[in-house]
Amino acid sequence: MKIVFAAQGNIISSMGFTAEENFSAMEQGRTGIQKITREDFLSFSFYASLVDDGKLNKKFSALGNHLNYTRLEEIFILSIADVIEKSGVDVKSENTLLIISTTKGNINLLEEENYGGFSEKRLLLAKMASEITRYFGMKNYPLVVSNACISGVLAIITAQRLIYSGQYDNVIVSGGDLVSEFTLSGFNSFKALSDEPCKPYDAARKGITLGEGCGTLLLTSNERLLNINDKKIKVAGGSVSNDANHISGPSRTGEELALAVSNAMKEAECGSAIDFISAHGTATAFNDEMESKAFSVAGLQNVPLNSMKGFFGHTLGAAGVIEAVVTLETMKRNVLLPSQGFQNSGVSEQLNIITQREKREVNTSLKTASGFGGCNAAVIFKSI
Amino acid sequence: MSICISTYCSIRNNQIKLNGEALLTKGVEVPFNEFIKSAYDLNASPYLKFFKMDDLCKLAFITSEFLLKNRKLSEQYGAENVSLLFANTSSSLDTDINYYNTVKDFASPSLFVYTLPNIMLGEISIRNKFKGENAFFVFDNFQADFLCNYATQLIREQKAKTVVIGWVELLNENYEAFLCLAEETPNGTELTNENLNKYYNG
DSSP, X not given: OOOOEEEEEEEEBTTBSSHHHHHHHHHTTOOSOEEEOOTTTOSSOEEEEOOOHHHHHHHHHTTSOGGGXXXXXXXXXXXXXXXXHHHOOOTTSTTEEEEEEOXXXXXXXXXXXXXXXXXXXXXXXXXXXXXXXHHHTOSSXXXXXXXXXXXXXXXXXXXXXXXXXXSOSEEEEEEEEOOOHHHHHHHHHTTOBOSSSOOTTBTTOOOBOEEOEEEEEEEESOGGGSOTTSOOEEEEEEEEEEOXXXXXXXXXXXXXXXHHHHHHHHHHXXXXXXXXXXXXXXXXXXXXXXXXXXXXXXXXXXXXXXXXXXXXXXXXXXHHHHHHHHHHHHHHHTEEOOOTTOOSBOSSSOOEEOOSOEEOOOOXXXXXXXXXXXXXXEEEEEEO | OOEEEEEEEEEETTEEEETTEEEEEOOTTSOHHHHHHHHHHHTOSOOGGGGGSOHHHXXXXXXXXXXXXXXXXXXXXXXXXXXXXXXXXXXXXXXXXXXXXXHHHHOOHHHHTTSSTTHHHHHHHHHHTOOSOEEEEEOSSOOHHHHHHHHHHHHHTTSOSEXXXXXXXXXXTEEEEEEEEEEEOSSSEEOOHHHHXXXXXX
């Protein structure tokens, strides 16, 4: 069977425009979440992690014309361009596919007069994705995954499957979403927004903090594209499940997330040897509680675990990819990062939540996500 | 055993067709809401969650009800072995616009929850107790080859025993739903790109 390597990654967030910048900021204990006053978004101040517009405009000016691309498309293009440059992947080859992961795409155009000067069609996710492939001159039509908050992890799993099946040698997975009036008002209407930076798994958690950005990851069967000095890591297994319980609330037992986790572990043939879990951890009361039950059912309650939402906020369709890229950095550097915002456990089952930076050999990692619609996804990265 | 399309159902132009046979036809002047309510009434078994759904979910749900009538896939295959593989063009844009129109006044949480296309998969999973693989993709138009390959791979790699393949599209009163069931069975038409296109177009 083919090996699907996880090669170069990029992250664009409030903390930086490369994976390295983001990881260093996290290592220094910085967070991208800030208090924001934007009356066009919400009538009151809120916490969020936003990409810096000045920096974005400056960086994108070197690549293209602002008039031709929406804000999110610019972020996608910058992120993908970094991965192409660092990997040398033949982006124009018939063997290279782009998968875009997003929940809302260019939904902010709804909020602007005359769609910000763009065609109404830009609201369509496939249209947005094809603008990006056109920018890079890619031959293959892009694939778009839009499956709520598991989109990013599902996109990585889909990429692995498409490479296994022999349809492509290289898949660039890029996940992106913006913070907008649309998403902020929606989560606010659910009373799910925290009035302080989010605190995943903590006893005093009050809900989510939204974030925006993009994560891009190259998956390839071509070993020569890997950085020569990097630990070689493969996508070893992946699985998706549904709670079949409620469209906006998670499972009461966590059994379905545990099912996805155990299926992914079976495919990865890693036994129970997981060194690190990058969990979803949105800091809502019900989600974090469900996850604690799921990891307990899966027998992983002692594995060091973090949620990265305290750094990036919840970046929706970007989250799975951004957090996977950080997970891969964690494995390459053998450095565990703390779960930002966590102090005292506020979930019913025991979890081994990381509270400080720690040097430790990390060779097998689990990344999970769960979302509206009752969906759960799990992917395993393993060094070889 | 080969992987076959064992049954298929479409709703378009105010007509429901199951395995090519028309079950309900209404004039094109009948609005979607009225049409889908008559489809619900025809299907007999009451399900009150239906009335909370947005139009896209109503469409997907009703099509799945006709497709899966007389089948108990969770019992036959095990809940974790039933997979949903859906796609469309407009994601949840129809409801996105409806939701956004409420924001200036009083943002509606009951609409916001439907601003994700995979909520269709959630609704169908809840109704039928499906717990297996589920995925939602967005394309310009119906992509038989992708759906066919992906469903085949799920079954061949034993990630699913059966896959409900769905194309459910709705925007501004323009709508179209096509669902089919792929499973290993001697009674059906082989799941191929051509056959999937043929049934979709039929």
